[in-house]
Amino acid sequence: xxxxxxxxxxxxxxxxxxxxxxxxxxxxxxxxxxxxxxxxxxxxxxxxxxxxxxxxxxxxxxxxxxxxxxxxxxxxxxxxxxxxxxxxxxxxxxxxxxxxxxxxxxxxxxxxxxxxxxxxxxxxxxxxxxxxxxxxxxxxxxxxxxxxxxxxxxxxxxxxxxxxxxxxxxxxxxxxxxxxxxxxxxxxxxxxxxxxxxxxxxxxxxxxxxxxxxxxxxxxxxxxxxxxxxxxxxxxxxxxxxxxxxxxxxxxxxxxxxxxxxxxxxxxxxxxxxxxxxxxxxxxxxxxxxxxxxxxxxxxxxxxxxxxxxxxxxxxxx
Numbered sequence: 001x002x003x004x005x006x007x008x009x010x011x012x013x014x015x016x017x018x019x020x021x022x023x024x025x026x027x028x029x030x031x032x033x034x035x036x037x038x039x040x041x042x043x044x045x046x047x048x049x050x051x052x053x054x055x056x057x058x059x060x061x062x063x064x065x066x067x068x069x070x071x072x073x074x075x076x077x078x079x080x081x082x083x084x085x086x087x088x089x090x091x092x093x094x095x096x097x098x099x100x101x102x103x104x105x106x107x108x109x110x111x112x113x114x115x116x117x118x119x120x121x122x123x124x125x126x127x128x129x130x131x132x133x134x135x136x137x138x139x140x141x142x143x144x145x146x147x148x149x150x151x152x153x154x155x156x157x158x159x160x161x162x163x164x165x166x167x168x169x170x171x172x173x174x175x176x177x178x179x180x181x182x183x184x185x186x187x188x189x190x191x192x193x194x195x196x197x198x199x200x201x202x203x204x205x206x207x208x209x210x211x212x213x214x215x216x217x218x219x220x221x222x223x224x225x226x227x228x229x230x231x232x233x234x235x236x237x238x239x240x241x242x243x244x245x246x247x248x249x250x251x252x253x254x255x256x257x258x259x260x261x262x263x264x265x266x267x268x269x270x271x272x273x274x275x276x277x278x279x280x281x282x283x284x285x286x287x288x289x290x291x292x293x294x295x296x297x298x299x300x301x302x303x304x305x306x307x308x309x310x311x312x313x314x315x316x317x318x
Contacts, residue, residue: 024259025084025085028060029053029061031048031049032086033062033089039067044117044283045089046062047279048117049062056266070093078252081252083256084255086251087251088249088251093158097157099307099310099315100315111251111253112250114260114295115249117248117270117288120158122200123224124198125198126189126216127214128190130195139172143170147172147173151174152174152194154185161243161306165243165305186213201218202283202284204227217230246302264291
């Protein structure tokens with residue numbers, strides 16, 4: 001086949017792709033959100049839906065699924081027709097599930113990221129009743145002087161790995177205590193049943209119990225606008241411990257790249273809007289836009305870190 005014929009075929013394929021993208025969307029868009037209605041990310045999911053609806057001229061509907069069935073929601077999207085009309089609002093915790101659970105039908109490779117739209121740092125907190133844990137330096141000094149005596153709480157998968165990374169970077173070891181949610185975990189720290197915890201910044205907004213906690217550090221590269229007086233771990237001398245939970249939008253693997261580009265551009269317009277940026281800051285998160293290709297690499301790199309931490313801690317899928 002001549003170079004001319006190859007060039008014509010390539011041009012025809014590109015024009016067909018552009019035609020498919022120009023027709024998209026042809027029906028309402030479903031955004032599948034693992035989590036309860038009215039939850040922390042529900043408002044942002046609806047902002048995204050409203051923005052996509054305005055730009056793409058089709059209804060965009062947020063469909064919530066129970067948080068404990070997140071992998072089923074992900075599997076539903078992975079098996080959906082790859083035409084861009086069914087989107088998952090995925091999270092770092094969902095991507096890490098295969099590290100903890102065996103036999104999941106869903107795997108991260110089954111989905112293609114459209115974009116990462118939100119980063120949520122963790123806040124290292126301690127109870128206000130323990131004078132030996134009044135600062136990060138004192139917590140670390142106590143942990144090194146009393147190996148195995150500290151307890152660390154976590155309420156979700158991302159909090160567990162944030163805790164493991166902090167311990168690895170600071171040189172301390174703590175008994176890991178899992179909780180069923182942020183509310184009982186905060187209560188445990190306040191009561192002194194758990195020495196410290198890594199809480200998602202969003203779980204402290206609004207700060208109903210902040211006065212009963214010591215906020216020692218945040219796990220991001222930058223301070224959070226919602227709690228600007230709380231320094232980062234790096235500022236306090238704990239390097240290589242920055243870790244942020246991410247949230248993003250995903251479609252089934254095999255979705256037309258031209259359709260991905262349409263959705264990617266629409267998501268960028270929404271996530272850089274003043275309304276979205278303001279709402280994200282109010283819940284203790286960092287608004288962002290990381291496009292499809294960069295998001296795929298970001299997620300892969302994040303999973304490598306979590307795999308290393310799981311291996312160090314002896315965590316295996318059950």
